[in-house]
Amino acid sequence: MPRRTPVGQPPANLRELLIKGLWITVWLVFLSSPVEDLVGGGRSTAATVAGSCGLAVFVGVYLALVFRTMGRPFSRRVVFGLGGVLSVLAPVLAWTLGSAWLGLFVYLAVAFGATLPLRAAYWAIPASAVVMYLIGLRTDEKEARGLVVLVLLIGFAMAGVGQLVRTTIELRKARATVAQLAANEERLRLARDLHDLLGHSLSLITLKSELAGRMLPGHPEQAARQVADIEQVSRQALADVREAVTGYRRPRLAAELAGAQVALTAAEVIAEVPAEPDLAGVPEETESALAWALREAVTNVVRHSGASRCAVRLLRHETLDGPVLELTVEDNGSGGSGKGPGNGLTGLTERLQKVGGTLRAGRIKRGFRLVARVPTAPLTDVGSGA
Known part of the structure; x- marks a missing residue:
């Protein structure tokens, strides 16, 4: 699925820049009256030159202001300064050159x-x-009476869009902050956990090593017992670390x-995902296998399928072999290359x-649909029941 230009973010490539540029320049249609x-040819040369220069400055300031707001925005002082330039040019040009220039207030x-800011835009x-x-x-x-409604509608609509963009940016920052806090x-x-696992064991190993060192010259047998204790403690510490890492x-x-x-959601796929899974009685190894299946399925949807929708369902069933927990991941994409199961599905x-x-x-x-079923009882119990 082609990547849509994200709201609230600057263009990431030339394609996104062209899309946003087209969206902005489409509204330049209101410049047709001033250009005509x-x-x-009904004006003097001086009026035509002055009007052309004023229009060029107005459009340049407008495009710079709106384009820059999509990326890294100007400072508040610069925004108010450029807005002030537009606020002066639009009335001056419309007052001196006639009703054909009233459309500049739409851009204003x-x-x-x-x-x-929203409060300033309201007035x-x-x-x-x-x-x-x-x-x-x-x-x-x-003509002025007809443009009043248009100016108000378009202006407040853009104020709403601006607020939406700002809210989206704040939500992205909040999500990044939450992820950082979680990490x-x-x-x-x-x-x-490492302190609790290794603190006591390493302290004991250190003490026994010092004790064995003092015993070694005169009491080699007692030193050997201390070394044996050190070996036992270190083996237990290693086992604890391996269990924790697992x-x-x-x-x-x-x-x-x-x-x-x-x-x-980040891949712009409409997702239906259950919030709280019912894992009562499910062994950790079984839950882990189902979690790996979900991770692989979602990775395939995001990277290869080109899907726009994905539904994840987690249901319990009673079968002849006993109760099972079923995970279904279904999307409306292509399912990848179609050259047979890959290494991920085989694993x-x-x-x-x-x-x-x-x-x-x-x-x-x-x-494409992936269905993974696991027994909710331990494997030994399933085997004996069969």
Whole structure:
């Protein structure tokens, strides 16, 4: 699926820059009246030159202001300064050159709505509409009356879009902060666990090593016993570390479901993911195998399928072999290259088989479906029941 230009972020490549540029320049249609007025030939050379220069400056400032707001914004002082230039040019040009130039107030309202803080935009947009109407009373009241509604609607619409962009940026920053805090908390937990696991053992090894060193010249047998104790403690510490590392590396289904929601949303895939899995009675090894299946399935959806929708379901079933927990990941994409199961699916099949589970994956009428089933009872119990 082609990547859509994200809201609230600067263009990441030339394609996104062209899309956003096209979206902005499409609104330059309101410049047709001033351009026709300039090329119509009814004005003096001085008026035509002055009008052309004023229009060029107005459009340049407008595009610079709106384009820059999409990326790294100008400082507030620069924004107000450029907005002030537009606020002077629009009335002066419309007052001196006639009703054909009243359309500049549409751009003035757009610039106010897109760049000013919400509270400032609330009074700046109506003020621009009032000024335009007052100038229109002198030139063409009927056209001014029609443009008032347009200026207000477009201005407040852009204010809403600007607020949406700012909120989106804040949400992205908040999400990054939450992820950083979660990583910091995980590091602290790892540090605490390592201290609890190794602190006592290493202290004991140090003390016994010093004791063995003092005993070694005169009491070699007692020193040997201390060395044997050191070996036993170190072996136990190694076993504890291995067990802890295994626990760290084992994925949890709840965490993988949350990660799937984030990954699919980031890839602009409409996701249906259950929030709280029911894992009562499910062994850790079985949960881990199901979590690996979910991770692999979501990775395939994001990287290879080109899907726009993905549904994840987690259900319990009663079968002839006993109760099972079934994970289904279904999308509306192509399912990848179609050259047979890859290494990921082959590895998943082996993982699931170790806990007595099964894996089915393949194309359906409109997309691709992966179904992983695992027994909710330990493998030994399943085997005895069969």
